Amino acid sequence: MQEAACKPGNRDLRDRGPGLRIAVIRTPGSNCDQDALHTLRDVFGVDADYVWHRESSLSDFEGVVIPGGFTYGDYLRGGAIASLSPIVAEVKRFADEGRPVIGICNGFQILTESGILPGALVRNEGRRFLCRDVYLKPVNVESFWTRNLSGPLAIPIAHNEGRYIADDGTLDQLEAENRVAFVYCEADGSITPESAPNGSSRGIAGILNEGGNVLGMMPHPERASSEILGEIGGRAILERLAG
């Protein structure tokens, strides 16, 4: 990535950005869409644009970010109604082609509700909305999203339903196929039974699909990608889209 492309507001470079052309999906109730677009455009100089959930084509794009929020007010279940949007059917097709897709927080919930990723996200064990920094240990370090990552990565979470749940067979399979992207850990990288703040099964914070091109994660890398925000633990993840 060119150094100049990192500077905020450098529109000339942004318009012919060095990375992939990225769609940031917007659904009623998305609230991290602007953070995601800002990070892609202004921090990484990536060519990125919003795509409304009613759209049904991603033919102009090479990667997808499904940002966090409370789509449809989390009615029924987080991400349940948004998972029926026309664009999500297209994201599924897009993902099947092996293209990069990341779902963050509510975006992760949309990926599980749509069946693009297995399992479900349920209410935090401790009954509290958790809004604080956590540390992540990268487990898979071979996929598009996680190649060569080293931890622990300090990234914030902000969720009420972030406890990852799946049956034992699915959890075993995720581990056997090296599809656990991140587990929660302590600041020194060690893992204790208390490391997962939300009670996630096997401490899971993020998982990959079979191809490793789809990543769902509860922590917010877009909130930890530029120095001015205080931490850059998420930078190496979204930076993949900068090519």
Add this chain to the structure above:
Amino acid sequence: MSRYRVLVTLKPALLDSAGRAVNDALHSLGFAGVKDVRIGKLVEIEMAEGGRAQVEEMCKKLLANPVIETYEIEDPA
């Protein structure tokens, strides 16, 4: 016109955080006999046409998430 009621509940093996909070609140009100509380959802569906088979399909496609929930359909009275 027929009104179906669908009860969606978390699978018994899953911790129900909301249920536990209500359980504790009932204890604090003095209902010492309360052993456990589970909270689910009641969905009432008024159908102009179509029947139980469609409601079943709705449950599978949207109303319940089979990973974490089970559902029961009550037929119209």
